[in-house]
Amino acid sequence: MIKLMKQLQPFKLAVAAVLILVFLQSMGDLYLPTLMSDIVDKGIVQGDRSYIWKIGGFMLLVAGGGALCSVIASYLSSKVAAGFGKNTRSRVFNHVENFTLHEFDKLGTASLITRTTNDITQVQTVLTMMLRMMIGAPMMMIGGIIMAVSEDAKLSLIFVVVIPLLVGAIFFIGMKGLPLFKAIQIKLDKLNLVLREHLTGIRVIRSFNRIGHENKRFSEANHDLTETAIKVNKVMAGLMPLMMIVMNFSMIAILYFGGIRINEGNMQVGSLMAFIQYAMQIMFSLIMVSMMFVLIPRASASALRINEVLDMQPEFSDPTQGELQTTATATHKDGRDTMRGFVEFDNVSFSYPGAEQPALSRISFSARPGEVTAIIGGTGSGKSTLLSLIPRFYDVNEGAVRVDGVDVREMTQEELRSKIGYIPQKAVLFTGTINENIRYGKEDATDEEILHAARVSQSFDFVSEMKEGFNSEIAQGGNNVSGGQKQRLSIARALIKKPEVYLFDDSFSALDFKTDAKLRAALKGETIESTVLIVAQRVSTVMDADRIIVIDDGEIVGMGTHRELLDNNEVYREIVSSQLSEEEIA
Known part of the structure; x- marks a missing residue:
């Protein structure tokens, strides 16, 4: 988690502003009980209305300033967290683009999708809260203790018992929850894998009447995830009632011993009211920390998974400048150009x-x-x-x-x-128009070049028969065109690039013999100056x-x-x- 937080470097000014604003808000919140104590002890008890109006107006000013700081801090923290999420997603995506097929096989597509979306969202959500609570809560707790001691040092001894109890409970439940949150993310990967296989293989599933089997697979993965989620929520659900029990018993103790001290003349009513408010601030700051402990374990598990992707280095990379060779000076091993x-x-x-x-x-x-x-x-x-x-x-x-x-x-x-112009064994088309798919090989291709590539690849006839022609939309995965049509459009995409080397990886397998022969005959005129390798x-x-x-x-x-x-x-x-x-x- 800490390693991932280094990505906040571009937002350091905004983070600093949030910290300052949270500090000012905390100072205002800590000052309000003291002002209220003065109103009770000096204004109400002595019947000094002008003092009450004066201090009351000042309280409104402090409260308004704190509210303004809170709003601005919330806006900036959300902006920082959203920017962090955007940058991290881009960083993961760009890093994954450099992976070899071996790294893809090792992590799995479903897991990479979960890590790039769900895991980063988990960290982003916690970051928003951390910028507010992880700074504000400790500040409120420490400040509350200091102010409570200044009101009555002996009554503050209650916190010596209460705070260790609450901290111990938070730590114990947090340690119990962390392994379960890690398990949830792994089981979410599994659920995504089953769902992705089901959606991409729906035709095969239906053709073999395996819908019942796939429903069972999904139900098992879903049930497994649900059981773990319920288990972790049971662990975390015990935290809030425990906090409230300790807090309520603390209030009883404060009122009991505070009443005795007032009766003995060692404490004033306003001071007790302020003390109670400080106690509430201390307790609620611990509750905020406990909420963080509910979210941080899951975010930590997500951060580990994100770092695993970012730390994974591709098996090979581009050569350094000193190792780089260019084809302009290349010669064959026997010395010929x-x-x-x-x-x-x-x-x-x-x-x-x-x-x-x-x-x-x-x-x-x-x-x-x-x-x-x-x-x-x-x-x-x-x-x-x-x-x-x-x-x-x-x-x-x-x-x-x-x-x-x-x-x-x-x-x-x-x-x-x-x-290289590569036509894979399994033709891949992207969502968008036919024009856009052919232009994938050459972004600045003219309409004439697209038409020529379509004619050579034997795509022109079936594209022309479509309602929108070359502006017809291709569905996700190219599911609205046949296997042979996908292969021909893939070949058109490679042809428009006019590469030095054509690699046809069993790229004619879905074509009938007549179209296959016509396509190969047309390709001869297009590949006169290129090297052609065909797997068939x-x-x-x-x-x-x-x-x-x-x-x-x-x-x-x-x-x-x-x-x-x-x-x-x-x-x-x-x-x-x-x-x-x-x-x-x-």
Whole structure:
């Protein structure tokens, strides 16, 4: 929590103003009982009305000043807390954007969403109260004790018993609540995970008639969270009654012993009234502290989770200025100048964290501009993993991946990815219009460029048939277009970028054979100067490629043209024979 509070640095002037205002308000509140005591003892008892009006008017002035300080302090503390929340959310979001896929896998999407929203809101709420109560409450308590002692030192001995009792109760209940608040946040993650899976997978759930099963999962997660919340509320619910019992018994003791002291002539009625008010201020300041102890444990648990995200460093980062290489001076390892878009795998091996077997082993090949390099193999053979190493979604364990002759680890991620047009295996569209989704690849693209990209990607016909055409809205997740349409729009998004390297990660799988053939034919004219790498399951998609790489169990087991591999490679021959008839093979 303290570590996170360092983010208040931009608001130091506002925080200082809140502290000063809270101090002035506290001083005013502490001064009022003394003025009331003077009115009783000097004005009412002696019948001096002018004194009563004089001191009463001064009391109104002090009370009004305190109220004004309170309003301004509340406004500033809310503004500081809101600014802190905004900055922290931005900081977490920007930090998470730099995570590798490994960090995403480790934390989980549902947990990251909860940490960025609910956890930061918890800390923000407590910060608002802290700026007011954590300063005002101790000030009121210490000041109240000092003023009560000044009114009657012997009667103040009651606080020697009362205050340790209240502090002990607050500490005990706070320590009991902290582990439960941590558990609540973890169980909230679980609930969000179940809910997110339910909403994103609703079609699959309904198609398999698993609504009852999903309802049970949600009910279990919801019940688990509710039980923990009830348990923690039971613990915290005992705090307020305990505080009130101690406070009421304290009032009885003050009235009893105060009456005796008045009867003995050691204390005046006004002083007892002031003493009672100071006692109330002390008690209520402890109640405010107890309220903080209800909220601080949960905020502390949230702060720990936020710091866990902020402290997690990506597995790899951009090279320093001294390590940085640019493609302008890059040469191939044999000394030749490298072509734009030249991709090279040099004895690459890669393993996923915690995996027993490597996903890729000893991969070496090169892909040149103007050529189409296709990668084919069985499910789980490592095709998509190989492609994900080029934009540096993961880093290799051994060897090197080079683009334009430069190791991708020696380029900034922005420079590297600016050269690449990536079309993922699972097409992703964003909420907004079709225009906006295509422009995602190039913000300043003209309408003519958008139309051209749509025609090449075979998207123009179905987009034109929509009511709003290119201004038609795409629903969340692209749920209002088919899988094939999503793939074609994703390809249009990459085409408009005009990258040096195209990476098609099984991006034609949802297309029918006719559209697939038309799209690949149109792409030839667009990718003459670019390097094209295609991962595919269909033989018909890869058979016209300049080079086909066959992968099996993470290793290259064949490389060549379609005809060469048919004649010489058993694995490729099995794949072809499983998809094509004898006539088509011939």
